[in-house]
Amino acid sequence: MTAQIAVLEHKESGARAQVLVSQGFNCFDWVAAVGDAKLPLLYAPEGFASGDHRPTSGGTPLLFPFPGRIEEGRYSFGGKDYELPAGDAFGNAIHGFVFNKPWRIVDQSESSVTAEFVGSQDAPETLDLWPSDYAIQAAYRLEADQLVLEVTCSNPGDSDLPYGLATHAYFSLPLDPGGDPEATVLHAPVDREWAMHDMIPTGDSEQNPVVDGLAAGMPLAGQQLDQPFRLAPSSSGEVVTSLKGGGVTLEQTCSDDFRCYVVYTPGHREAVCIEPYTCVPSPFGSEQRGVDTNLKILAPGESHSYTVTLHARAN
Structure with missing residues (x-):
């Protein structure tokens, strides 16, 4: 399959972005204008634009209707048992249904692009794997020093839709x-x-x-991480995470609807x-044990929107 790429430009500043529409609507390239510099701030392996690499090895994979793993691919919801295909070395299902499939563009301009994915239209083979039909629409908007992602999750089905959403930048x-x-x-x-x-x-959870x-604020030196963490309560309704290094700060801002943060340091250290x-990964089993994982449920016809903003600036 030929790769479909949407190219975004902010001509006044020289900022640019590229989105691999044909593989998960993944923004794999973002060059921000920070002062006089043009900084490439997203990592993807060489040749990622071809669509031949593992979809979650770079860029910004979008994970829906479940992010992370589901234990052994098995879960129960609404009195019914479900089984998902294994996706990792432990036999767990992983990262949902939309990160590795083509999306459909519904709107595009010079500096923005919007696409959608509906289970019944774009992956009908998954409908028996999930309690309801599901839909996600995402839009990237490019500014000089910002990349804004707006996502709406919807339930076009006739049954309740349990779901989680994550970005994996x-x-x-x-x-x-x-x-x-x-x-x-x-x-x-x-x-x-x-x-x-x-x-x-x-x-279970712990402080450490x-x-x-x-x-x-922790230097990355010596850290090897692939763990989920619980978000501390926020009084502002927003959550800001940041990276600082070499005179540059990169901030990621989203609402406190995102209650869990996974921090992952790939072995290549790039x-x-x-x-x-x-939600916390593998939420169904934890919910049955009385743990609040923030699993979301949409009734038929309902939707919920989220915004994730990346902002680069000089220190």
Whole structure:
């Protein structure tokens, strides 16, 4: 299949972005204008634009209707049992249905693009795997020093739709060419780490030195992370995570609908992922054990919208 790419330009500043529409509507390239510099702030492996790489290995994968893993691909909802295909080495299902499939563009301008994905139209083979039909519409809007992602999740079906949403952006390291990637400081306002067994949250959580480090601002040197963390309560209704390094700050702002943050440091050390999740991974089992995972449920005809804003600036 030929790759379909949407190119966005902000001609006044020279900022640009590219979105791989044919593989998950993944924004894999963003060059921001920061002062006189043009900084590439998203990581993707060489040749990612071809669509031949693993879809979650770079850019900004969009994860829906479930982000992260579901234990052994099995879950129950509404009195019915479901089983999903395995997607990792432990036999768990992973990252939903929309990150690796073509989306449909519904609107486009010089500096923005909107696309949608509806289960019954774009992946009818998944309808027996989930309690309801599902729909997601996403729009990228490019500004000089910002990339704004607006997402609406909808239930076009006849039954309740349980869902979670996440973005899985790979932020390039170092932020400023010539800087030290290991000296980059990551800040995330979290207060607990969700305990894991075979990459599945157990429902327990703990406070530990990594949590304290993220909350205060932690250099990435020596850190090897792939863990979910609980968001600390926010009085503003917004959550801001940030990376600082080499004279550049990159902020990611979203609403406190995103209650869980996964921090992932790939082994190649060329990027770090700060992933806002609306729910804890594998939420169904934890919910049955009485753990509040913030699993969302939409009644037929309902929808909910989210915004994630990336902003780059000089320190």
